[in-house]
Amino acid sequence: MNDDMTRRSFLKTGSLVLAATAIAGPSGLFNASPVEGASGIPFKPHAFLEIGTYETVTVWVGQTDLGQGTHTGLCMVIADELDAAWETVQVKMALAAEPFKDPLWHAQLTGGSSSFRNRWDLLRTVGAAARQMLVEAAAEQWGIPGTDCVAREGKVFHPDGSSLTYGQLAEAAGKRPVPENPSLKKPKDYQIMGTDRKRLDIPDKVMGKTVYGIDFAMPGMCIAVVARPPRYGARPASHDAKAAMAVTGVVQVVPLEDRIAVCAETTYAAIQGRNALDIKWSDGSSPDLNDETIAAFFKKQLDQPGAVAEESGDAEKALTEAARTLEQSYTLPYLSHAQVEPINCTAHVEKERCRIWMPTQGQTATQETASRLTGLSPEKVEVMTLPAGGGFGLRGEQDAVEDAVLLAKTLDRPVKVIWTREDDFANDRFRPASHSRIRAGLDKDGRVIAWSHKVAAPSVMSRVMPQAVQNGIDPDAVAGIGDMPYSLPNLQVNYVMIDLPVPVGWWRSVGYSCNVFAVESFIDELAHAAGKDPVSFRLEHMEKDSRPYTVLTRLAEKGRWGSPIASGRARGVAVVSCFESVVAHMAEVSVGEKGRITVHRMVCVVDCGTAIYPDAIRAQAEAGVVMGLSTAFHERVRFANGGVKTTNYDGYPVLTISEVPEIEVHIVENPIKAGGIGEPVFPSVTPAVANAVFQATGVRLRDLPFQKDLLLKG
Amino acid sequence: MLTLTVNGMKKEVDVDPGTPLLWVLRDNLGITSVKYTCGIAECGMCTVLIGGEARRSCAIAAGDVQGSAITTIEGLADDHPVKVAWIEQQVPQCGYCQPGIMLQTVDFLSRVPSPSEAQIGEAMDNVICRCGSHPRMKKAIAQAAVLTASQGG
Numbered sequence: 054m055n056d057d058m059t060r061r062s063f064l065k066t067g068s069l070v071l072a073a074t075a076i077a078g079p080s081g082l083f084n085a086s087p088v089e090g091a092s093g094i095p096f097k098p099h100a101f102l103e104i105g106t107y108e109t110v111t112v113w114v115g116q117t118d119l120g121q122g123t124h125t126g127l128c129m130v131i132a133d134e135l136d137a138a139w140e141t142v143q144v145k146m147a148l149a150a151e152p153f154k155d156p157l158w159h160a161q162l163t164g165g166s167s168s169f170r171n172r173w174d175l176l177r178t179v180g181a182a183a184r185q186m187l188v189e190a191a192a193e194q195w196g197i198p199g200t201d202c203v204a205r206e207g208k209v210f211h212p213d214g215s216s217l218t219y220g221q222l223a224e225a226a227g228k229r230p231v232p233e234n235p236s237l238k239k240p241k242d243y244q245i246m247g248t249d250r251k252r253l254d255i256p257d258k259v260m261g262k263t264v265y266g267i268d269f270a271m272p273g274m275c276i277a278v279v280a281r282p283p284r285y286g287a288r289p290a291s292h293d294a295k296a297a298m299a300v301t302g303v304v305q306v307v308p309l310e311d312r313i314a315v316c317a318e319t320t321y322a323a324i325q326g327r328n329a330l331d332i333k334w335s336d337g338s339s340p341d342l343n344d345e346t347i348a349a350f351f352k353k354q355l356d357q358p359g360a361v362a363e364e365s366g367d368a369e370k371a372l373t374e375a376a377r378t379l380e381q382s383y384t385l386p387y388l389s390h391a392q393v394e395p396i397n398c399t400a401h402v403e404k405e406r407c408r409i410w411m412p413t414q415g416q417t418a419t420q421e422t423a424s425r426l427t428g429l430s431p432e433k434v435e436v437m438t439l440p441a442g443g444g445f446g447l448r449g450e451q452d453a454v455e456d457a458v459l460l461a462k463t464l465d466r467p468v469k470v471i472w473t474r475e476d477d478f479a480n481d482r483f484r485p486a487s488h489s490r491i492r493a494g495l496d497k498d499g500r501v502i503a504w505s506h507k508v509a510a511p512s513v514m515s516r517v518m519p520q521a522v523q524n525g526i527d528p529d530a531v532a533g534i535g536d537m538p539y540s541l542p543n544l545q546v547n548y549v550m551i552d553l554p555v556p557v558g559w560w561r562s563v564g565y566s567c568n569v570f571a572v573e574s575f576i577d578e579l580a581h582a583a584g585k586d587p588v589s590f591r592l593e594h595m596e597k598d599s600r601p602y603t604v605l606t607r608l609a610e611k612g613r614w615g616s617p618i619a620s621g622r623a624r625g626v627a628v629v630s631c632f633e634s635v636v637a638h639m640a641e642v643s644v645g646e647k648g649r650i651t652v653h654r655m656v657c658v659v660d661c662g663t664a665i666y667p668d669a670i671r672a673q674a675e676a677g678v679v680m681g682l683s684t685a686f687h688e689r690v691r692f693a694n695g696g697v698k699t700t701n702y703d704g705y706p707v708l709t710i711s712e713v714p715e716i717e718v719h720i721v722e723n724p725i726k727a728g729g730i731g732e733p734v735f736p737s738v739t740p741a742v743a744n745a746v747f748q749a750t751g752v753r754l755r756d757l758p759f760q761k762d763l764l765l766k767g
Numbered sequence: 768m769l770t771l772t773v774n775g776m777k778k779e780v781d782v783d784p785g786t787p788l789l790w791v792l793r794d795n796l797g798i799t800s801v802k803y804t805c806g807i808a809e810c811g812m813c814t815v816l817i818g819g820e821a822r823r824s825c826a827i828a829a830g831d832v833q834g835s836a837i838t839t840i841e842g843l844a845d846d847h848p849v850k851v852a853w854i855e856q857q858v859p860q861c862g863y864c865q866p867g868i869m870l871q872t873v874d875f876l877s878r879v880p881s882p883s884e885a886q887i888g889e890a891m892d893n894v895i896c897r898c899g900s901h902p903r904m905k906k907a908i909a910q911a912a913v914l915t916a917s918q919g920g
């Protein structure tokens with residue numbers, strides 16, 4: 054889309070005042086109640102921004118902050134172009150509404166690390182337009198040209214040094230037309246972007262004041278837990294509603310299609326009521342489904358030819374001409390999001406409106422779901438986005454909205470649906486498992502001349518966006534292969550869609566989370582086969598001075614690649630280019646006697662374009678390492694008897710503090726459009742570690758999570 | 768009727784004494800900074816201090832702690848060294864795990880006032896932070912120890 058078009062049309066639609074005023078919740082971050090009409094704030098140049106008489110700059114956001122510091126970052130972009138005084142800036146979560154939809158995707162959602170990269174021009178333009186209006190208002194008052202005035206830290210300065218504050222100018226500025234093409238700052242003029250500010254949401258989080266979705270309460274509300282099928286496709290054959298009703302506090306038992314809800318005055322009563330239901334479930338659609346049958350199915354499917362997802366040159370022909378060929382397979386398991394706040398949603402359905410309070414990642418989808426179930430139009434569904442205890446992709450799902458709305462209708466009172474941890478593991482939409490087989494050919498000089506890659510994996514898109522699946526190809530399932538950071542002359546990618554009852558969904562870095570492990574492990578194997586250094590080999594296959602080339606070069610420097618290393622330790626690298634950013638990791642590991650891998654140090658180099666909020670970028674890079682190592686060593690969802698076997702964290706350990714290595718983060722200065730950060734910091738962690746383990750032991754770990762017994766034999 | 772002493776205040780609640788303290792605090796007393804995550808004493812997010820000792824409230828019957836001093840994150844002063852260090856080091860991401868982890872830190876530092884990195888690792892290895900705030904958590908614990916010492920605490 055033409056950026057300029059987006060910018061202009063957005064300024065028009067966005068400059069309409071949003072029909073909602075702020076009643077700040079305890080965290081100050083959400084809009085608890087919608088009110089018709091304006092709130093008396095004199096200057097609202099856009100739905101994103103309000104400037105009050107008392108020197109308050111309020112940034113309204115529609116993006117969900119799942120812990121990445123997105124809200125603070127969004128404020129930094131707008132405040133910088135506005136030349137606001139940072140201490141006057143506050144952030145508020147807006148009701149779901151049209152102006153907050155993603156300019157490219159036309160839906161309000163937080164995903165794909167898109168909060169900044171899809172709004173880069175828009176956010177800056179909003180700030181710049183407001184600044185220009187304030188400057189013009191001052192100039193008019195002084196009777197001098199606007200070009201003689203300077204805006205700085207919440208004031209407009211006269212050439213004589215006197216000044217007017219934004220608060221003093223707000224009313225006059227509010228009467229001026231919104232400029233269509235305000236001039237944007239040059240990167241060298243940024244005052245707020247690129248600096249480290251304290252995150253606006255942190256004090257409340259530390260004081261325990263933040264009200265997350267699961268904490269929400271309102272008068273008259275009851276709490277529901279829902280007994281969902283323990284096996285895919287199972288239905289309740291019988292249940293004991295009386296026993297549940299006998300639990301003190303239980304209000305009502307409501308059977309819903311394939312599940313049964315217990316509504317109660319307290320969470321504990323609802324849980325106990327559910328335990329008392331004594332449901333007999335049918336066998337479900339595939340009682341034989343378990344870890345073994347799933348693995349066997351993947352293995353068999355990987356032998357299918359699959360559909361050609363990408364093709365350049367003639368990989369098959371080049372393979373026959375290669376001086377040397379290599380073939381390897383890699384496997385990755387289903388993963389749970391395991392976000393700490395269980396899924397929840399509160400709904401109140403009234404005659405003329407339906408209100409939803411939820412830590413949702415997909416506001417538009419939430420509106421549509423509630424609209425479908427209530428018959429109200431989507432605009433009549435008011436979605437209050439509450440702070441979320443993590444998300445990693447899962448909070449775009451609408452299962453809890455459905456239950457909350459249906460129950461709120463049935464009971465005619467507000468209902469908060471809570472998943473227990475057991476519900477969360479059993480009903481997750483998992484990161485797809487993925488198996489791949491790669492064949493490649495090297496010429497006599499050790500250059501890759503052919504790469505033929507087959508992926509067998511379930512398709513997320515087939516469920517969430519079927520129109521994106523063409524000719525049997527889910528583009529997400531093969532992400533990271535055709536767009537790997539290497540220029541290879543003959544490349545073919547085939548995709549075999551796995552159809553199993555296990556539901557899959559978006560998970561941090563989506564397809565890259567799987568395929569980059571295979572690609573970056575295999576390129577390392579090729580380097581070894583060619584007798585070359587893994588870093589030089591990668592660089593030789595990259596376009597010189599491209600972003601990945603620069604990032605990898607920087608990584609080698611910062612990580613002291615090739616320098617002497619403590620005995621028993623070894624290094625490995627990996628790189629990824631995705632979501633308009635480039636990230637590379639270097640792992641330093643040792644392997645102990647019993648095959649125990651210790652990661653001593655991780656170095657991460659990030660190029661995410663303009664580094665708006667460096668400390669939040671570092672925090673994400675640290676988080677990416679932790680989550681990456683967690684999947685390297687521990688994470689794997691288990692299946693048995695036709696359903697999920699994993700029930701809680703005791704069966705799904707995640708990385709703990711003593712396993713966290715020293716982490717160094719380096720940000721490459723690259724003042725272009727801001728790229729993503731939450732997703733790109735994840736994929737290259739696991740291959741960097743696997744490659745380091747190979748350097749240390751000569752053993753290749755091609756399956757996640759890593760199997761220690763391989764290292765014992767090695 | 769149970770009587771609980773939370774953050775120095777006596778509260779009466781009409782619940783079955785076998786109800787987990789977690790749910791009494793959250794649903795009956797509205798103290799939602801005490802978080803539910805696993806319900807099986809695995810994660811540490813429901814941690815409160817009972818007589819100064821970090822305990823997992825999902826695994827304690829409310830009736831068993833009548834008469835004990837229960838402290839939640841609100842019971843620590845705003846300028847408590849742990850809170851100050853947590854803000855200074857910008858620890859929280861989603862923040863959901865943090866109150867429990869901070870309370871466990873308070874207990875830990877009361878027993879080990881100047882811990883080594885290995886001691887921190889050992890003491891805090893039984894908590895979960897899915898967001899990966901651990902590197903900052905380590906720094907904040909070390910800083911809180913220093914702040915506490917300088918306050919003569």
Ligand code: FES
Pocket residue numbers: 802803804805806807808809810811812813814823824825826
């Ligand atoms: S909720 Fe109590 S330890 Fe997890």
Ligand code: FES
Pocket residue numbers: 120393442443859860861862863864865895896897898899900
């Ligand atoms: S900050 Fe999100 S789980 Fe710890």
